[in-house]
Amino acid sequence: MSSNAPPAAATAPAVISVRSLRKTYASGFEALKGIDLDIRRGEIFALLGPNGAGKTTLISIICGIVRATSGTVTVDSHDIVGGWRAARSQIGLVPQELTIDTFDTVRATAGFSRGLFGKRASPAHIEKVLRDLSLWDKRDSKVMTLSGGMKRRVLIAKALAHEPRILFLDEPTAGVDVELRRDMWDLVRALRASGVTIILTTHYIAEAEEMADRIGVVNRGELVVVEDKAELMRKLGRKQLILQLPARLEHIPDALAAYRLELSADGSELTYTYDTQSERTGITSLLDALAEAGIGFRDLRTQESSLEDIFVNLVRDQP
Amino acid sequence: MNLHAVRAIYVSEMARTFRTLLQSIASPVISTSLYFVVFGGAIGSRMPEIDGVAYGAFIVPGLVMLLLLTESISNASFGIYFPKFVGTIYELLSAPVSALEIVLGFVGAAATKSIILGLIVLLTANLFVPLHIAHPLVMVLFLVLTSVTFSLFGFIIGIWADGFEKLMVVPMLIVMPLTFLGGSFYSIQVLPPFWQTVTLFNPVVYLVNGFRWSFFGIADVHVGHSLAMTFAFLGICLAIVTWIFKTGYRLKA
Structure with a gap:
C-alpha cells in the first residue's frame, strides 16, 4: 500500500488512528490485511471500494461492533479497547442497512439513541436534528409508516442525537432519491463546518468526488491509496x-x-x-x-x- | 456508569410492553384466570384440603410462579433477540454502554413487567379464593428474585437463539414441564418416594415451595433451601451473562 503519512505542511492532528489493523473472521475470511490510516480532525474522508472490500469491517471495528484480530485504533487518543467508553461516546454511526425499530416513533427512537450514548435528554436538540432532516412533521409517526428515504433520515437523526464529534456514514445514499441525497450533503457540509469529522463509505464514486476532502481506496482488505481528492484526480x-x-x-x-x-x-x-x-x-x-x-x-x-x-x-x- | 443508557433501554422496553398491552398483560391474566376457574373452582371443589389449605388457594403460589417463569423468560429473551433479529443491535454494541448497563436495562424491564403481572394475578386470584399471606416480605423477596433470575435466564436464551424456534423451545419444552412437574398444582408428598427424590432435582420445586411457604407457612422443602437454590440459579445466570459479554458470544464477530 502507498504511504499514508500526510505531507508535513498538511499535518493536522489525527482524530482517528488505525495501526496494522487486521481482521480474520471465524470463517477464515481475511477481511482486513493490515490497515494503517489517519483521519484528520474536521475532514470529510471517503472510503471507496467495491462490495466486500472491507469498508464496513473497518468501520465496524472502529465503532466497536466487530473485534479486531490484531492492531490498534485510537479515537481522539482513546484506545477503542482500553478507553472504549470515551472513544465510542464521540462517534455517531449511520449503518448501511435500514436497521431500525419500526414500532417506535421518530422522536422516541432519536431520544433513545441520545440516552444510550450517555447524554441527558434534550428535547431542544432532538427537535433541531429532526428539523434539519425534515423529520419534524413526522416526529410522532411510527417508523414503520415511513418511506425508505425517510427511514434513512431517521437513522441519521439517531446518529446525530448525541451530538457526536465524528460521524460515520456507511453507504449513506444507497437507494436514496435525489432530494434526500442533496439534503444529506447539505447536512454533511454543515456538520463539517461545525467541526464534525465525517467518514463515509461508498461505492458511488461520484459521491466521493463531490463530497470528500480526502479519499482512501480499499480493495480486498488493503488500503490501496490515500490521497487528497484533488491530488488523486490530478495524478491519475x-x-x-x-x-x-x-x-x-x-x-x-x-x-x-x-x-x-x-x-x-x-x-x-x-x-x-x-x-x-x-x-x-x-x-x-x-x-x-x-x-x-x-x-x-x-x-x-x-x-x-x-x-x-x-x-x-x-x-x-x-x- | 452510563445511567442515561440504562434508563433509555428500560424506558423503551417498558414502552414496548405498554404498546402491546393486550398481549402483554391481558392474555396472561386471562389464561391464569382460566386455571383458577378450572382447577380452583371446578376441580378444586372436589379436592381435599392439603395441609389445611383449600386446594383452590393451594395452587395460587404455583400459578403465579408459572406465570413469572414463562413471562420473565419470554419477555427478556424477546427483548434482546429482537434487536439481534432486525439488526438494531448495532446501536447497542457501538454505544458507550457496558454489559452491566445493557443487562440492567433489559432484565430490569422484563423483571418489572413480571412483577406487575404477578401482582395483578394475585389480585385476580383474590376474587376466586380467599388469600392470606403469612410472610409478605418473603413473598415479595421470592417474587422479585424469581422475576430477576428468570429474566436473566431469558436474556441468555435470547442471545443464544438464532431463530424464533429456539426462542420458543426452552420455555415450551423445558420450563413448562418443569413447572407442571414441580409441585405447582400438588404437594410432592402425594408422589411415591422414588419420584419425590427425582422431583427434588427440579429447581422449580424450590421456587414454588418457597413462594407457597410465604403464603401459608407450609412447604415440601425448607424455605432456606428454596432461597439458597434461587440464589444459586441467579449466580449461574450471572456467570453465563458475564461470560457472554466477555467473549462476545453471538453478539460480536
Whole structure:
C-alpha cells in the first residue's frame, strides 16, 4: 500500500488512528490485511471500494461492533479497547442497512439513541436534528409508516442525537432519491463546518468526488491509496478526445501510430487519450495529421476521466 | 456508569410492553384466570384440603410462579433477540454502554413487567379464593428474585437463539414441564418416594415451595433451601451473562 503519512505542511492532528489493523473472521475470511490510516480532525474522508472490500469491517471495528484480530485504533487518543467508553461516546454511526425499530416513533427512537450514548435528554436538540432532516412533521409517526428515504433520515437523526464529534456514514445514499441525497450533503457540509469529522463509505464514486476532502481506496482488505481528492484526480486523471467518423475505418493508418489512437469495435469512433498536465496536449497536431491522412470527422467530444475510471484502474491493476 | 443508557433501554422496553398491552398483560391474566376457574373452582371443589389449605388457594403460589417463569423468560429473551433479529443491535454494541448497563436495562424491564403481572394475578386470584399471606416480605423477596433470575435466564436464551424456534423451545419444552412437574398444582408428598427424590432435582420445586411457604407457612422443602437454590440459579445466570459479554458470544464477530 502507498504511504499514508500526510505531507508535513498538511499535518493536522489525527482524530482517528488505525495501526496494522487486521481482521480474520471465524470463517477464515481475511477481511482486513493490515490497515494503517489517519483521519484528520474536521475532514470529510471517503472510503471507496467495491462490495466486500472491507469498508464496513473497518468501520465496524472502529465503532466497536466487530473485534479486531490484531492492531490498534485510537479515537481522539482513546484506545477503542482500553478507553472504549470515551472513544465510542464521540462517534455517531449511520449503518448501511435500514436497521431500525419500526414500532417506535421518530422522536422516541432519536431520544433513545441520545440516552444510550450517555447524554441527558434534550428535547431542544432532538427537535433541531429532526428539523434539519425534515423529520419534524413526522416526529410522532411510527417508523414503520415511513418511506425508505425517510427511514434513512431517521437513522441519521439517531446518529446525530448525541451530538457526536465524528460521524460515520456507511453507504449513506444507497437507494436514496435525489432530494434526500442533496439534503444529506447539505447536512454533511454543515456538520463539517461545525467541526464534525465525517467518514463515509461508498461505492458511488461520484459521491466521493463531490463530497470528500480526502479519499482512501480499499480493495480486498488493503488500503490501496490515500490521497487528497484533488491530488488523486490530478495524478491519475486523463482526458480523452473522441472523434466520430463519417465512415467506418477498418484500421488506423500507420502514419497515426504515434498518437496511440484507439478505434472502437465498430470502426466509427477514434479515441485519443492525453495528459491534461503536460505542456502540449498534441490535439492540434493530431487533427492536422488526421486531415493529412484523409480522415474527417462528423463530431467530436472530450471527456475527463472521472474518479470512477481512476478507481476502476486502481482496483483492476491490483494483483 | 452510563445511567442515561440504562434508563433509555428500560424506558423503551417498558414502552414496548405498554404498546402491546393486550398481549402483554391481558392474555396472561386471562389464561391464569382460566386455571383458577378450572382447577380452583371446578376441580378444586372436589379436592381435599392439603395441609389445611383449600386446594383452590393451594395452587395460587404455583400459578403465579408459572406465570413469572414463562413471562420473565419470554419477555427478556424477546427483548434482546429482537434487536439481534432486525439488526438494531448495532446501536447497542457501538454505544458507550457496558454489559452491566445493557443487562440492567433489559432484565430490569422484563423483571418489572413480571412483577406487575404477578401482582395483578394475585389480585385476580383474590376474587376466586380467599388469600392470606403469612410472610409478605418473603413473598415479595421470592417474587422479585424469581422475576430477576428468570429474566436473566431469558436474556441468555435470547442471545443464544438464532431463530424464533429456539426462542420458543426452552420455555415450551423445558420450563413448562418443569413447572407442571414441580409441585405447582400438588404437594410432592402425594408422589411415591422414588419420584419425590427425582422431583427434588427440579429447581422449580424450590421456587414454588418457597413462594407457597410465604403464603401459608407450609412447604415440601425448607424455605432456606428454596432461597439458597434461587440464589444459586441467579449466580449461574450471572456467570453465563458475564461470560457472554466477555467473549462476545453471538453478539460480536
